[in-house]
Amino acid sequence: MAGFTGFGKRRAADPRLPPGQYLESGFPVLSAGPTPNIKRWELQVATETGQRSLSWADFQALPHEAIETDIHCVTSWSKLGTHWRGVSLDTLFDGLETSHEFAMATSHGGYTTNLPLSELLGGKAWVVDTYEGQPLHAEHGGPARLFVPGLYFWKSAKWLQGIQTMASDRRGFWESMGYHPHGDPWKEERYA
Amino acid sequence: MSEPVAGSAGVTGAGEVGPAGDPYAWLPATIVSSVAQTSRARSLTLAVPGLRPARAGQHVDLRLTADDGYTAVRSYSLSDVRASRVSAVSGVSGVSDDDGDGRGDGAAADGTRGAESAGGAGPVPQIEVTVERLDDGEVSPYLVDAAEPGDPIEVRGPIGGWFVWPPSEFEPESAVHAVLPEPEGATPPTSAPVQLIGGGSGVAPLMAMVRARGRGAPPMRLLASVRDPGSRWYVAELDEAARASSGHDAAATPDVVAAPDVAAAPDVEGALGTAAAPGTVAAPDAPPGAAPDAGGGADHPAPLVVDWVFSRTAPEGHDRPAGRLTRDELERLVLPASEHPLVYVCGANSFVAVVAGWLVELGHAPTRVRTERFGGV
Numbered sequence: 001m002a003g004f005t006g007f008g009k010r011r012a013a014d015p016r017l018p019p020g021q022y023l024e025s026g027f028p029v030l031s032a033g034p035t036p037n038i039k040r041w042e043l044q045v046a047t048e049t050g051q052r053s054l055s056w057a058d059f060q061a062l063p064h065e066a067i068e069t070d071i072h073c074v075t076s077w078s079k080l081g082t083h084w085r086g087v088s089l090d091t092l093f094d095g096l097e098t099s100h101e102f103a104m105a106t107s108h109g110g111y112t113t114n115l116p117l118s119e120l121l122g123g124k125a126w127v128v129d130t131y132e133g134q135p136l137h138a139e140h141g142g143p144a145r146l147f148v149p150g151l152y153f154w155k156s157a158k159w160l161q162g163i164q165t166m167a168s169d170r171r172g173f174w175e176s177m178g179y180h181p182h183g184d185p186w187k188e189e190r191y192a
Numbered sequence: 193m194s195e196p197v198a199g200s201a202g203v204t205g206a207g208e209v210g211p212a213g214d215p216y217a218w219l220p221a222t223i224v225s226s227v228a229q230t231s232r233a234r235s236l237t238l239a240v241p242g243l244r245p246a247r248a249g250q251h252v253d254l255r256l257t258a259d260d261g262y263t264a265v266r267s268y269s270l271s272d273v274r275a276s277r278v279s280a281v282s283g284v285s286g287v288s289d290d291d292g293d294g295r296g297d298g299a300a301a302d303g304t305r306g307a308e309s310a311g312g313a314g315p316v317p318q319i320e321v322t323v324e325r326l327d328d329g330e331v332s333p334y335l336v337d338a339a340e341p342g343d344p345i346e347v348r349g350p351i352g353g354w355f356v357w358p359p360s361e362f363e364p365e366s367a368v369h370a371v372l373p374e375p376e377g378a379t380p381p382t383s384a385p386v387q388l389i390g391g392g393s394g395v396a397p398l399m400a401m402v403r404a405r406g407r408g409a410p411p412m413r414l415l416a417s418v419r420d421p422g423s424r425w426y427v428a429e430l431d432e433a434a435r436a437s438s439g440h441d442a443a444a445t446p447d448v449v450a451a452p453d454v455a456a457a458p459d460v461e462g463a464l465g466t467a468a469a470p471g472t473v474a475a476p477d478a479p480p481g482a483a484p485d486a487g488g489g490a491d492h493p494a495p496l497v498v499d500w501v502f503s504r505t506a507p508e509g510h511d512r513p514a515g516r517l518t519r520d521e522l523e524r525l526v527l528p529a530s531e532h533p534l535v536y537v538c539g540a541n542s543f544v545a546v547v548a549g550w551l552v553e554l555g556h557a558p559t560r561v562r563t564e565r566f567g568g569v
Contacts, residue, residue, distance in 0.1 A: 191216040
């Protein structure tokens with residue numbers, strides 16, 4: 001199609017950018033309502049065979065990993081080379097058997113998002129509490145959020161409260177609003 | 193699994209993959225009119241063949257293509273959705289109330305309708321976006337300063353199901369009801385009074401809600417915080433809508449500033465493709481008095497109160513000195529928590545974060561406060 005004359009001079013081409021994404025230097029916020037007031041933090045991880053409940057002290061005592069990666073928001077911005085620290089979901093699920101293939105993440109404040117378990121295990125996902133060397137700000141999901149950088153960032157549920165495996169896929173909050181049940185940025189799985 | 197149609201190669205046949213196919217395919221569209229809101233912002237009306245009816249509060253993705261095929265995508269809130277609802281009846285350019293809410297959306301009364309397509313194949317859905325120029329932006333300078341009627345652009349959407357008014361009614365077993373119980377004693381969201389709170393360009397999707405309200409709509413109140421008088425968007429139309437809804441002079445709503453302002457005289461650059469149709473989407477921006485039928489006339493549309501707050505420079509004669517919105521002011525200027533209003537807050541993240549936090553402190557149920565945020569922290 002005919003273009004806008006002169007448009008495109010400010011392009012930011014980078015092979016690390018998935019299709020349809022642009023480079024963002026700030027850190028925009030996407031959330032549906034007020035930042036929740038978390039009085040008592042606790043993280044529940046549950047499968048059909050068992051569950052564990054972690055206090056903040058329990059969570060802090062688990063081994064943390066440093067993560068350097070790119071993040072991609074469904075609203076078309078990407079941030080490259082961000083630094084996080086958190087606990088691998090492999091660690092959180094260690095010892096909890098499951099035959100389930102899906103999981104629902106629940107936030108303080110009630111919001112939910114669904115993910116395939118295969119995107120959560122195998123070194124692909126963490127619960128992070130540190131961003132660029134600082135405690136994770138509440139606006140960005142602190143004290144701790146899910147972190148699944150391989151998927152669009154709404155899947156990285158803020159203010160994480162629990163992760164429950166499930167036998168079949170059900171849509172979470174954002175997915176009920178028209179966002180994609182899977183959300184792979186390299187396939188542009190934005191909406192469905 | 194649905195993937196957007198790739199590239200612009202499919203332009204000629206893209207109409208075929210519209211509503212019947214992938215609802216998030218890129219649709220070729222044309223800019224049909226362009227109206228300056230302020231020195232930094234412009235409302236663009238797009239004609240989008242095959243577009244699904246849009247809801248107030250939703251956004252679209254817009255894709256610009258450079259001469260060498262380079263593309264860039266940005267999301268913009270819709271500031272007017274009324275003309276997205278067009279009847280498919282051949283030869284009749286009309287507006288159907290196809291969401292079944294029985295409100296009729298006030299579109300016909302405003303003379304707003306989809307344009308006839310060039311080929312005479314029936315009305316073409318139209319939407320309006322309002323874009324503010326970000327000086328270091330890649331896309332917004334082109335949309336504000338370079339885009340002209342007749343220019344092609346691509347549209348994906350409309351998108352969004354939460355920050356919308358009228359609100360969706362979700363299935364009882366849906367993820368939404370499961371996690372967001374309604375406050376006790378509250379009327380259902382669909383009939384709750386509506387408080388809109390916008391910071392700067394955040395007024396855009398709220399304007400779509402104001403415009404979409406029909407005669408049977410619940411009362412609406414809009415609080416808009418802007419830098420200075422010249423930064424007000426839609427000011428003439430909002431003044432007129434508030435005046436018309438109160439049935440008498442705007443003096444009844446002392447917080448509404450009627451000061452002369454550059455934005456009160458939009459320069460309509462043209463309405464290509466719809467030039468022969470009076471009352472296209474550009475019409476609501478006409479100054480008060482220019483369109484006697486605008487705003488519903490004697491039909492007394494649902495109550496609307498508009499309050500402006502100026503953070504840097506207040507207009508002459510304004511009784512409130514310039515300064516940031518405070519929590520006390522917010523309490524005075526919004527519908528009280530006891531009425532369980534449905535509150536929509538849109539603006540820069542810092543503004544939304546502060547306002548949403550105050551609303552919860554003032555007793556508003558978090559589940560009744562819906563937010564949409566622009567830009568970084």
